[in-house]
Amino acid sequence: MRVLNGDALFVKLYYIPGLLNDESPYRLSPMPGIKKGISGTILVGYNIGIINNINERKIEPAIEVIKYITSRKIQKELALKEIIISGITSLYEEDDVCSKIKYCELYKYPQTIIRPPNVFDSDNYYEKYTNYFFEFLYKNETAQNALKKMEDLTKFYNISLDSNETYLGIIMNISSTCFFILILSSISLMYMKKFKNDFYFLPNSFWYILIFGIEMILTTSFTKVGPITVVKCHLNCLLLTLSYSFIYVPLLYKLIITFPDNNKYSIWDIFVYEGENFKVCNNENNYQV
Structure with a gap:
């Protein structure tokens, strides 16, 4: 590792307590952020738990072990032996602890973030980076x-109204409004x-409905402007569903009131001898009974 042989100028890595000894030319410091005083330290660690199918006789002893491991003492x-970086950050507020630990100030005020799963779970992210x-x-x-x-x-990326990023959002917004x-x-x-x-x-009144649908x-x-959210997705589906209904209902109304009509392509009136007359469509000019 370059951090051990001293060949690197800057090194970014997961720090393990005791990795940098007094003879090391490197010093541990927070990751620089976009602004002074802002940093980002990725928080990782081990999970301790009890399995579901544990023997009932072992449940209480297992609980006691976890209590013991996670106890302040x-x-x-x-932490004093620098075997771990404790999650109990108040330990580093104690003088008898902080005076004996290297980089205590860094442990005391970490600006931690959880490892982003959508990025770091990708196998080829590190390779591409x-x-x-x-x-x-x-x-x-x-x-x-x-x-x-x-x-x-x-x-x-998304369609933004910020002209510093792109003019596409502004052009689309103005066009839609016009x-x-x-x-x-x-x-x-x-x-x-x-x-x-x-x-x-x-x-x-139906022209109003049709135009309202458009x-x-x-x-x-x-x-579509700005970040896509669940609310926007549902709203988009709702608007499309209602709009097509408003557009097609007036047209369907017109078809209903003008259909059927007698013409050379179809015969509609069927008269039943000593019965109830009815209408049916027959495209071949033959009655359907």
Whole structure:
């Protein structure tokens, strides 16, 4: 390891108590953050528990063992020997402990985060990360491109209204708003004498319903702006479902009131001798009884 032979300038690793002795040229320090005073230390450790199928006679002894291992007294003894970094951080507030432990201040005020499972469980994450770094070191890759590739391993992009990131969100938002206003203003055409005959196909109230459905489809574009959430996903499905209903109901109404009609392609009226007449569709001009 480079941390042991002194060949590295900076080393990032999981620290084990006692790894750096007094002769080591390295000093342990928090990971630098995006701002001064902010750091990020990944918290890992071992889980201690009792299995489900344990013999009943062993349950109480097992509980006592766990109590013993996690007791303040034992944790203090192990911390003083620098065998562990105790999860009981208040131990490092005690003078008799902190005065005997190297890097006590780091243990006392760690800014810990849980290891991100969606990133570090990936088998090829570390490989890709180091490859991008080596491309910068040895293959003349620019720092900007290398950092962008590293960031893309964990970053989720979305349509943003922030012009510093992209203008796509602003353009999409303005376009959707303009179309929304344009379609809504088309209602006024129904009351213009010049276009009144063009709207006889449906009653005015149904034109309102149809236009309302179209407007609802346009509003689904706003659910795509910003981070995708469960609420936005459900809202998008709800708007689409209702909008198609509003659009097709007026058209279905028109089909119902105009259908059926007698024509050369179908015969509808069937008269039953001394019975009850009924109508049925027959595309071959033959009665169906």
